[in-house]
Amino acid sequence: MTRKPVLVGLLLAFLLPAPIAAAQSPETQAESATGFERRAAQLVEVLTGEIAFADYFDPGFQAELPEAQFKAMTASIIAQYGKPIATENAASTDGRSGSLSLRFEKGIAAVLLDVGAVADARVIGLRLTGFEMADDSFDKVAKEIAALPGSSGFLVTELEGNTFRPLAAANPDRQFAVGSTFKLYILDELAAQVADKKRRWSDVVPLSHPSFSSIGTANWPKDTPVTLQTLANWMISVSDNSAADTLIHLLGRDAIESRMRAAGHSAPPRNIPFLTTVEAFALKGDNFARERTAFIAGDDAAQRTLIESNQTRLTLANVDGVSFAGGPRFIDSLEWFASPNDVARLMIDLRNRNSPTAMAAMAINPGINPGAIKDWAWLGYKGGSELGVISMSMLGQRKSDGKWFVITASWNNPDAPVATETLVGLVTRLLALAAK
Numbered sequence: 001m002t003r004k005p006v007l008v009g010l011l012l013a014f015l016l017p018a019p020i021a022a023a024q025s026p027e028t029q030a031e032s033a034t035g036f037e038r039r040a041a042q043l044v045e046v047l048t049g050e051i052a053f054a055d056y057f058d059p060g061f062q063a064e065l066p067e068a069q070f071k072a073m074t075a076s077i078i079a080q081y082g083k084p085i086a087t088e089n090a091a092s093t094d095g096r097s098g099s100l101s102l103r104f105e106k107g108i109a110a111v112l113l114d115v116g117a118v119a120d121a122r123v124i125g126l127r128l129t130g131f132e133m134a135d136d137s138f139d140k141v142a143k144e145i146a147a148l149p150g151s152s153g154f155l156v157t158e159l160e161g162n163t164f165r166p167l168a169a170a171n172p173d174r175q176f177a178v179g180s181t182f183k184l185y186i187l188d189e190l191a192a193q194v195a196d197k198k199r200r201w202s203d204v205v206p207l208s209h210p211s212f213s214s215i216g217t218a219n220w221p222k223d224t225p226v227t228l229q230t231l232a233n234w235m236i237s238v239s240d241n242s243a244a245d246t247l248i249h250l251l252g253r254d255a256i257e258s259r260m261r262a263a264g265h266s267a268p269p270r271n272i273p274f275l276t277t278v279e280a281f282a283l284k285g286d287n288f289a290r291e292r293t294a295f296i297a298g299d300d301a302a303q304r305t306l307i308e309s310n311q312t313r314l315t316l317a318n319v320d321g322v323s324f325a326g327g328p329r330f331i332d333s334l335e336w337f338a339s340p341n342d343v344a345r346l347m348i349d350l351r352n353r354n355s356p357t358a359m360a361a362m363a364i365n366p367g368i369n370p371g372a373i374k375d376w377a378w379l380g381y382k383g384g385s386e387l388g389v390i391s392m393s394m395l396g397q398r399k400s401d402g403k404w405f406v407i408t409a410s411w412n413n414p415d416a417p418v419a420t421e422t423l424v425g426l427v428t429r430l431l432a433l434a435a436k
Contacts, residue, residue, distance in 0.1 A: 034095030035121025040113055043102070044084045047074050058122040080425045081133070082106040096121075107133040128369060133429055138168035141429050146170060148422070150388070150413025155340035156434050159404040162352070164344050167434065172340040175267055176410035178391035179384025180239045182271065182336030184346055186247050187232055187362070189259040191355040193251060194228075201229040201357050209245035210316045211278045212324070216240035229357055236382055237364035241277040248276050264345030270337035273304045282314045283334050284323035296333045328388025328414050335389065343408040347395040351404065367392060368428050375399050375435035387417045392427045398435055405434050 045051040053067040078084070082105025092098025096117065102109040114125030138156065145152050153171030157164040166172065193199045206223035216234035217224075220242070231247055234240035248256060257274050265271070275283075283292045291310060295303050307314065323329045338346070350358060362380030366373050373379045379396040393408040407430050411418050 034092065035115035036092040036095050036098050036113060037090065039115050039121065039123050040087050040090045040098075040100050043087060043111075043113075047078075047084050056123055058116050058124045061122075061124055061126075076421050078104075080106075080422070081109075081131070087111075097125075102128075107131055107136075129374075131369075131372065131428070132432065136429055136433060138430070138433055141426055141433070142168060142170050145409065145411075145426055148411050148413075148418075149416065150411065150418070151176070152409070152411040153340050154407075154409035154427075154430065155344055156407050156430050157344050157405065159344075159348060159351070159406065162348055164348065164406065168430075169340065173266065175270055175337045175339050175342075176391065177331045177335035177386075177389045177412050178338045178343075178393075178410055179336065179386050179389050180241075180244075181338065181343065181382050181384040181391045181393055182274075183235050183239065183244050183384075184343075184350065184362075184382050184393070185256055185260045185263065185271075185274075186244060186251065187236060187358055188263060188346065188350050188353065189251050189256045190228065190232060190247060191350070191353045191358040192259060193255075194357075195353065195355065199228060201227065201232075203228050205231070205246070205250060207231075207242060207246055209242065209249055209276065209278065211241035211245045211276070212281060212316070212319070212321075213242040214238040214240040217242040229361075232358065232361045233364060236361040239382075239384070245276040245278055248274065263349040265342045266339060267337065267342075269300055272300045273307050275307070275334075275336070278316055278319060279307060279314045280334055280336075281319045281321075281323055284329045285320040286322055287318055287320045288314070292330070292334070296330070323386070326387070327416060328386070331386070331388045331412060331414055335386075336384075338410075340408045340410065343393045344406040347393070347406045347408075351395065362395065367394065368424060368431070372428050372431060375432070377402070385418075385420060388413050388415075390418050390420055390423050392423060394427075394431065396431070396434075400435070407431050407434055 042051055042056060046053070046056045053070060054062065085103045085105060088101040088103060090098060090100040097114045100111050100113060102111050109131045110129045112127040112129060113123065115121040116124045145154055153174050153176060155166060155169045155172045157166045194201055204225045204227055207217060207220060207226055208223060210222055216238045217240050231243040235243040235247065253274050257268065257272055260271060261268050282288050283295055291306060295306050298306065359380060362382065363378060365381060366379050367381035367383050375398065376396045377399040379394060381394050383392045389412055391410040395406055397404050407427060409423060409427050409430065411423050
């Protein structure tokens, strides 16, 4: 099978661990007989800017990945893993496609490289399929997470029946804004209603509540018929907001709140009333400044009354969009909240639901470079983000012994946007450490 002529994972470019290096001597380079060997030997120089981007990559690759984006990715990778030092173990059976190891100051990346068939054999494909930090540890990752501006917390824990045994943690009981991670509570309630024979995954319903959405339902006509399984897949894999809001209205806000309590959330009032995405977006904007002040000041009953009395106004048409630009807005008061321990309890509840369909929805998008999940027999993921907020949560079964783990981390900064790629790299390392 021909590999795609792009850096696989560019949709999640910041997840890719790192570039590639060249330790071969000039003599070795001169003797290299194949395009693969020549380009593997030059990769460190490309990453460090000593060889021009356009001279190394095929025009098709350049069209898929502009030079500015490549340089931004490279800078982020080097900031996390150190400078590229050398390539090792380069191997190819046809002289055009092969694998190699790329050594950095702080780790080693596994790389797949493809070159074209033309005379100058420029690179058409570059993929990092895994990364191992040298001498990494939970303590090292914990220190880096603690140093992030704002507030942060994480948990790596082994599941033991209905309880869990932490392996590493920081601020595991602290409530963090978690963005779209809240959609796991919707998935949990949907799976419960299916198990209770109230609904079927194949039920067809209208896409009734448009929101700022994703590639799943962007610009779809209101009330387009879709199945519940389709809504769940969109909501979890690409965090589709229209799918989430449609399910909240269909399943019932009260039912999801009850499921959240039953799943062991330690501070339910933080998420009551359980906001739709449109309600949150609207209240964050300038069109609803008066309602926002009242909502933040009110108790659960007052907040519910405000939401219900403004249902015809809290719609997509009235969202002004100011929360999507500039800096973080009201992430301490208008968000969805959970502690790392709450997320672990939620993952236990979801696993105990014994729903292959719900588990399959969680496994569509692993949230990190696919090469980093090689040590896991199964991995489910949901993340969430907005300006000043990022959260990543995984439920996984370790391949070596079949044990189950939860890896979750959140980072909030009310004063500035957070760097998504930074937390992705840290969580990738936590996942690798849990796999050992």
